[in-house]
Amino acid sequence: xxxxxxVVIVALTAILQASAAMxxxxxxxxxxxxxxxxxxxxxLRGFEEGAALGATAGFFIDLTSGAPFGLYTVILATVGTAAxxxxxxxxxxxxxxxxxxxxxxxxxxxxxxxxxLQALGWQALPPGRFLRLLFPTMVLNLLxxxxxxxxxxxxxxxxxxxxxxEL
Amino acid sequence: MVxxxxxxxxxxxxxxxxxxxxxxxxxxxxxxxxxGSHLIAPIQTGFSELADGIGAFWSTVQHIGQLARENxxxxxxxxxxxxEIVRMxxxxxxxxxxxxxxxxxxxxxxxxxxxxxxxxxxxxxxxxAITIDRGANDGLQVGMTVITWRGLxxxxxxxxxxxxxxxxxxxxxxxxxGRIQSPDSRATGVLRGRTEGGLxxxxxxxxxxxxxxxxxxxxxxxALVPEGLVVGRIIQVRRKDVDVFQEAIVEPxxxxxxxxxxxxxxxxxxxRSD
Numbered sequence: 001x002x003x004x005x006x007v008v009i010v011a012l013t014a015i016l017q018a019s020a021a022m023x024x025x026x027x028x029x030x031x032x033x034x035x036x037x038x039x040x041x042x043x044l045r046g047f048e049e050g051a052a053l054g055a056t057a058g059f060f061i062d063l064t065s066g067a068p069f070g071l072y073t074v075i076l077a078t079v080g081t082a083a084x085x086x087x088x089x090x091x092x093x094x095x096x097x098x099x100x101x102x103x104x105x106x107x108x109x110x111x112x113x114x115x116x117l118q119a120l121g122w123q124a125l126p127p128g129r130f131l132r133l134l135f136p137t138m139v140l141n142l143l144x145x146x147x148x149x150x151x152x153x154x155x156x157x158x159x160x161x162x163x164x165x166e167l
Numbered sequence: 168m169v170x171x172x173x174x175x176x177x178x179x180x181x182x183x184x185x186x187x188x189x190x191x192x193x194x195x196x197x198x199x200x201x202x203g204s205h206l207i208a209p210i211q212t213g214f215s216e217l218a219d220g221i222g223a224f225w226s227t228v229q230h231i232g233q234l235a236r237e238n239x240x241x242x243x244x245x246x247x248x249x250x251e252i253v254r255m256x257x258x259x260x261x262x263x264x265x266x267x268x269x270x271x272x273x274x275x276x277x278x279x280x281x282x283x284x285x286x287x288x289x290x291x292x293x294x295x296a297i298t299i300d301r302g303a304n305d306g307l308q309v310g311m312t313v314i315t316w317r318g319l320x321x322x323x324x325x326x327x328x329x330x331x332x333x334x335x336x337x338x339x340x341x342x343x344x345g346r347i348q349s350p351d352s353r354a355t356g357v358l359r360g361r362t363e364g365g366l367x368x369x370x371x372x373x374x375x376x377x378x379x380x381x382x383x384x385x386x387x388x389x390a391l392v393p394e395g396l397v398v399g400r401i402i403q404v405r406r407k408d409v410d411v412f413q414e415a416i417v418e419p420x421x422x423x424x425x426x427x428x429x430x431x432x433x434x435x436x437x438x439r440s441d
Contacts, residue, residue, distance in 0.1 A: 062200070066294050067294045122294075126362060
């Protein structure tokens with residue numbers, strides 16, 4: 001139930017991200033809403049659900065993108081799997097873990113996207129231009145991840161009937 | 168937390184293999200993509216209309232005085248343009264008669280125009296592409312040219328039953344033949360998207376006199392796009408004596424970030440030969 005809820009949320013987020021991009025200038029940094037949601041869920045629920053949600057999210061981005069079909073599905077499934085390393089228990093004990101995961105996930109996602117495009121015969125951005133886009137995106141994702149983590153926790157609690165033990 | 172591991176671990180392997188299959192097996196993936204695009208098209212159109220509605224309302228409230236003034240100016244402009252159309256129709260008839268006299272073939276018509284709306288933009292900053300609200304069911308095919316009244320926008324790279332993807336001319340992977348429209352030069356070159364935005368016109372012969380402000384139109388060299396569509400204006404010329412070719416930076420005539428209503432040239436007749 002909770003995973004299905006998240007699938008609907010990431011699907012709508014992916015479509016909304018494509019619609020919202022129309023209002024943003026081209027070739028400028030923008031937050032990766034879908035990536036942030038996938039990473040937050042993976043940290044909360046582990047690599048199995050992270051991979052499943054990442055693949056679903058990537059599939060919906062692929063449907064809205066002009067990039068080779070399947071590229072986002074592979075990348076987000078992989079990032080969703082790997083992001084579980086920074087699991088929820090560690091994050092609660094050490095919040096800087098959340099920030100480190102946001103940075104690493106953004107680098108992995110954009111780096112893989114650039115390499116994937118090049119491998120499939122697309123011309124990629126020059127390194128300087130890539131870095132100028134990457135760093136602001138990283139900051140935006142870093143700001144969004146704590147919010148996404150809290151929202152994911154709330155969604156999980158609402159959909160599973162989880163209650164805090166009252167002493 | 169309860170149910171810490173609700174999915175078995177091996178599902179991750181299955182998910183990753185299926186994801187890889189989408190990239191490595193493009194033909195079956197096409198069917199999946201067609202089905203998925205068909206399903207999300209109504210939601211995408213809904214979001215897009217909502218965003219357009221909010222944007223239009225906000226813009227109207229902000230510029231209501233300016234809009235009234237512009238409306239008066241546009242009415243005068245419409246009158247002037249209608250008179251111009253009458254004059255151009257006369258010139259076209261005259262041109263047709265003269266071509267017949269000289270034994271030249273008539274220029275092919277640009278083809279039927281299918282009006283389309285933009286319903287999404289590529290979420291990645293690395294790919295300059297948009298999604299439009301019509302596809303193969305309306306006769307749109309890969310390779311068709313997309314324009315606005317101002318000029319060239321791009322070409323269709325994927326066509327699903329109800330939607331299609333357009334690669335914009337500003338994408339670094341876009342490449343079309345262009346011609347400078349000037350009385351002194353009819354030089355041709357290749358127009359490519361720039362990572363910094365705008366277009367770069369390359370392979371212009373060094374001896375061709377080109378200057379800033381000159382108009383660039385499409386050329387039918389390579390037969391990728393119809394000839395004579397406005398692409399943009401030259402804003403900078405890069406010329407070095409040691410190079411064989413010179414380059415020009417071109418500002419697109421179309422405002423790429425504000426695309427809304429476009430046209431697809433659906434049944435282009437190739438083969439102008441005069």
